[in-house]
Amino acid sequence: MPEGHTLHRLARSHQRKFAGHPVTVSSPQGRFAAEASAVDGRVLVKAHAHGKHLFHVYAPDAIVHVHLGLIGTFTEQLLPESVPVGQVRMRMIGATHVTDLRGPNICELITEDRMDAIRARLGPDPLRRDAKPERAWARIHKSKLPIARLLMEQDVIAGVGNVYRAELLFRHRIPPMLPGNQLDRAVWTDMWTDLVALMRDGVRKGRIDTVAPEHTPKAMGRAPRVDRHGGEVYVYRRAGMPCFLCGTPVAMADLAGRNLYWCPVDQAG
Known part of the structure; x- marks a missing residue:
């Protein structure tokens, strides 16, 4: 989708x-x-x-x-x-x-x-100027559901799908099963700011790129990602492949009917 x-x-x-x-x-x-x-x-x-x-x-x-x-x-x-x-x-x-x-x-x-x-x-949309991220935080802060599930709920944050969910959690080293009410407020603020930047970049490019400059194919001497979703990512649809940071195979599991991707080491909490 x-x-x-x-x-x-x-x-x-x-x-x-x-x-x-x-x-x-x-x-x-x-x-x-x-x-x-x-x-x-x-x-x-x-x-x-x-x-x-x-x-x-x-x-x-x-x-x-x-x-x-x-x-x-x-x-x-x-x-x-x-x-x-x-x-x-x-x-x-x-x-x-x-x-x-x-x-x-x-x-x-x-x-x-x-x-x-x-x-x-709908929840606040990171791409809209009228977005109120405090509405999303209020839902997350009082929920015991995993943060990985909350990020996909459109009445919490509108517009986030499986790619942005997986990549945002990796970029901030968040364990995907962390209950929402255990997420630190300062970390959430950084996550929202990052999400806004990532999605704005997606609008400009027409694809989702989430890797830092030091992890691009050119910087790492690796082949570009070949996937119909396009874009360079850390964990999304990279199950079993080595994490760019630690080399650990990327994990995958089902969460609420959607595939969840994460690094067991870098997102250990």
Whole structure:
């Protein structure tokens, strides 16, 4: 599932290419046809994201809410548009670009009140200027659940997925099973600051890189990582491979239905 930086990157792209002008909206697949017709020809006022949720705000009173889920994708092309290929749930045609949405978990037309309700259920988003990290800390500080699980709860922190979870814990040498209420406040403050920087870097690059300069492939004389998720990481999807710091094989276990990766030595606590 795409992590928060991907949705913010999409929001910025849609804002740049479609906002401020009337947008032709359709549903070649047909499943979003009635909703698409309600906003077809309207001006896209703003595209923004909160966690893994994307919102297209149309004047004067309609919002398209998208959650990509596991397989949802946007593809883009310059005008003129081509014939839609595959199951295109929503097509947007602007002044210069066309974008097609396929396979989303959610694609719905909502009101501003409904958008506010969705956002109210989500935790602070490290990529939003209005984020309040103290809300996340309040949830973490009173919970006995493992910090590795809390970081993945979207009502605690919005936008963090398996990659950022694993890498953030490694970078701060946090045992993944540490209960949230045992996490030090100063450590949490450092983690939040680091998370903001990492995710902003992800928006700029379109990939997740978490290793320090001394641990890059060039610095270590190793081959670049080859993985469909891209990016240079310390532990994510490196189970059984040597830790870059201590050489210990990276461990993996299931936690709440998701694979958890960590170094048994550097994250021993």
